[in-house]
Amino acid sequence: MSKGGVNTISWHINNPFTGGDAWDTTPGSLASVLPNGSKHELFKNWLDKAAVFLNSLKSDDGKSIPVLYRPYHELTGNWFWWCQNNGTPEQFKELWVFSFNYLKSKGVHNLIYVFNTADFETYEDFEKFYPGDQYVDIVSFDAYQYDDPATSTAYVDKCRKQFKIMNEFAFKHNKIMAFAETGFEQIPYENWWTDTLIKAIGNYKISYVLVWRNHGWLEHEQKMHYYAPYKGQSTEKDFKKFYELPNTFFQKEITEQNIYQ
Known part of the structure; x- marks a missing residue:
């Protein structure tokens, strides 16, 4: 905040139903955290701890720091316990609304809520799990490059299709859009930034684009895991x-805008 930027948080929350990680998709996990569910009280306890942390985010002058918060992200996938394969649209909406209201009841007022999907084919697919305008500030999706952009336009085509749908939804609901996660692991295509990513976004007006983390060496996969270039990396110049x-806007420019004044 002191630099004039905006922080973002995503929470790979563990599975309260089993004690496993976020990728544990045991059936019944989502339902277990809802009111009257077997793990609802445990889930509330976790939200209590999250509220303490979020309320502790203060600037030097004591003001609450705004945070882009993207709960239950990639909900249209099938790899997290909160995804569409583990609950109905009504259950997902109930989870979102409960979490929103519970954190609010704990004095958390510094969150900018980002609704986030993975793949979707139609407007109805995107809308199906949407909890309501009063509970969402930004709409977004995640999409990654997996094939060779030198020979395939699949990534660009998918992103443009989804941006078109999401743009229609955002206009109708008076929301701004974001490309909340994307990237190409190890970025092996030299001109990926200006020849692929910028094409994927096109002329759509998005509030931000985020590439995934630079973790470094992944021991269990025996490979480097990063999505942003570093000095000397092959896409540094691009x-x-x-x-x-x-049409790109970085920290330097946003600092000059003095958005917190």
Whole structure:
């Protein structure tokens, strides 16, 4: 906040039903945390701890720091316990609304709520799990590059299709959009930033785009795991060109805007 930027948080919350991690999709997990569910009280306890942390985020002058909060992300996937394969749209909406109201009751008022999906084919697919305008500030989706952009346009085509749908939804619901997660692991395509990512976004007006983490060496997979270039990485020059594009906006520019005044 002191630099004029905006922080974002996603929470790979463990599975309260089993004690496993976020990727434990045991049937019944989502239902277990809802009111009257077997793990509802445990889930509330976890939200209590989250509220303490979120309320502790203060600037030097004591003001609450705004945070882009993306709960239950990639909900249209099938890899997290809160995803669409583990609950009905009504159950997901109930989970979202309960969490929103519970954190609010604990004095948490500094969150910018980001509704987030993975793949979707139609407007109805995107809308199906939407909890309501009063509970959402930003709409978004996640999409990654997995094939070779030199020979395939699949990533660009999918993103443009989903942006078109989401843009229609955002306009109707008076929401802003984001590309909340994307990237190409190890970025092996030299011009990925200016030849692929910028094409995927097109002319759609998004509030931000986030590439995934630079973790480094993954021991269990025996490989490097990163999505943003570093000095000497093969896309370093192309990323600088991306930075210099007139339609990109980085920390330097946002600091000059003095958005917290």
